[in-house]
Amino acid sequence: MTSLSSDIENISETAFDKALSERYLAYALSTITSRSLPDIRDGLKPVQRRLLWAMRLLKLDPASAYKKCARVVGDVIGKYHPHGDQSVYDAMVRLAQDFALRYPLVDGQGNFGNIDGDNAAAMRYTEARLTTAAYDLMEGMEEGAVDFRPTYNSEEEEPEFFSGLFPNLLANGSSGIAVGMATSIPPHNVAELIDAICHLIDHPEAETKELLRFVKGPDFPTGGQIVDSVNTIRHAYETGRGSFRVRARYEVEDIGRGGWIIVINEIPWQIPKSRLIEEIAALINEKKLPILSDIRDESDENIRIVLEPKSRTVDPQLLMDGLFHLTSLETRISLNMNVLDSHHTPAVLPLHTVLKEWLAHQFAMLQRRCRHRLQRIDDRVELLEGYLAAYLNLDRVIEIIRNEDDPKSVMIAEFKLSDRQAEAILNMRLRALKRLEEAEITAERDSLKEERAGLQALIESDALQSKKLKSDLSALRKRYSLKSKLGARQTLIEEQTPAKAIPLDAMIEREPMTVVLSKRGWIRGLKGHVDLKSTEAMRFKEGDEADFICHAYTTDRLLIATEDGRFYTLLADRLPGGRGFGEPVRLMLDISNDTKIMALLPLNPEGKLLVVSSSGRGFITQMTNLVAETRKGKQIVRVKKDEYLMVLKVIEEDHDHIALIGENRKLLAFPLSQIPELAKGSGVQLQRYRGGHLSDATTFTLEEGLSWPMGGESGRIRTETDMKTWVVARGASGRLPPVGFPKNNRFS
Structure with a gap:
């Protein structure tokens, strides 16, 4: 009872936000300085430094025998780093991976993972020792150059940093996420760094621009190619922030008889090979890159990914541009030189300051x-x-x-x-x-x-x-010479234009086809341009018949409009063949069963469309505005309740006027120039009605007059050349049509 009362007396009242901010600030500071950001002096985080130090004390030098990783991890968590053994082992594995670090600091024996993304074996199976680079990093540790501090339990001592000349921060890079900040430093070439440092010794005032004569850019262990411009690379290093566009490297191999294959032998850093192959295989399965036929992984110790084109006539550069655009064969690797400076303060520094x-x-x-x-x-x-x-x-x-x-x-x-x-x-x-x-x-x-x-x-x-x-x-530098196997530059730096999406007509052979959409919503594509007036050769299910028929090409995109003002897009080459009844279009697109389809037409990138709702409101739009990227379509025309999209008309180049007729049988005509051109919306009032709504609308050339069919089997066309009576300003109600105008109030 006495103990409880004394504890109550020691309780002090503090505002919740103040207590929370103080504790969170302490946590954030600990994360930044003791976990996530590297030290500018040796480029290491505490767990990495403790790992290497424990291995040194175990006398695991490059010439000694390997020891079990479990032994090293046990020493580290027992003496220096009281955290989970798996996190320590993960850090050790990364230090040993020659595809993750440009100059590995741990020499591993056993399964330490691979470039496919497979995990390392358990620590009880793997063995390790230090590399020459690690010893270069720790050179002079016995010469009194480094301060030591007590470990977490004050039973041992650990170094605050390593004193060697190996420029590990930039040579191997670093990455990490702290509270409110992050770091991302790609690896660089040691020989180039030493050249820049020697120049800096002779010219202490040298800026980043001058040092980039020596440091060309990152040098990734997996090779690849940096395709950014010199100005982009310089800006990244001058500010300490930026990114590098990195591509895989490939060769075109001749396989005889005019055939060829593409062999990818270097991939971007930190991209698992298995993920790349899955991405490319998905493109083939989903037919998103029809000019690519097959992919094979023939890799052993070296990467060899084989790509087979659809035909020998495919342009290899066109194929690779498509892959660069659609897959991780081209990726961006960020640069954020956020490090702990000499005062142990986090800062984003440019290259020359580092x-x-x-x-x-x-x-x-x-x-x-x-x-x-x-x-x-x-x-x-x-x-x-x-x-x-x-x-x-x-x-x-x-x-x-x-x-x-x-x-x-x-x-x-x-x-x-x-x-x-x-x-x-x-x-x-x-x-x-x-x-x-x-x-x-x-x-x-x-x-x-x-x-x-x-x-x-x-x-x-x-x-x-x-x-x-x-x-x-x-x-x-002699040990890491550019002429040596270890020091030779792995990554090519050569500016290239950004990868662009391949035009659809470049990937698909252009062939004529006829698109048929039935009244029950079944769609298919027939080979060739079939006579649109003859549907005898077309088979339909019982009780079904053709609703929309149009000529197109396999390279076209098809626009489908519904009465609620939404537009959907289909690729003509994806349509089912004409031998059967086709497939339900509502399974291919998210069109509800109670929504009526009111138009089907091929996309003309240069074309314009007149859209008018039943209320007589409308506008002109570019056909490219109607393209939808998803199954859900794109809302173009906004219609009110009890209204619907009624007219959708392609505007011919020589047409300069519009004609509208309402249910009240009033005809109105006015110049197309009075109609606004919009990307989407409800438009403006084209014709007014005291009762009822629009019946039909069309465009025509005033000089040639307005034409309409006479009806019957004769197929005669009547043309009214004198339209002065009906041509007035937009928004009027109009007048009765000429004698002989169809009773169904339709222009066609």
């Missing part, structure tokens, strides 16, 4: 190593001078050790030794005393003093430090 801060870090590491070495030299020289004193007075030293109760203080007083020197002499074995030679001691002491003088001069001279750093970088 390299300058990394270079400043390396100068600081060089000075720290020099000072550490000076301290070691001073310690050794002190001992050597003590040994020299002992050698010169060897008999007296032995006498003191044999006879004195406190030989240490006696030797300090008699030979003017330091406590450390006297202790070192006392700890020597007699056998070692016999082997002491003045010349050897003196030579080592003089050599160390000479080295000390050189180190002191190096610390005090910026020019000598620059020379030393350039020399070390040059030695590192």
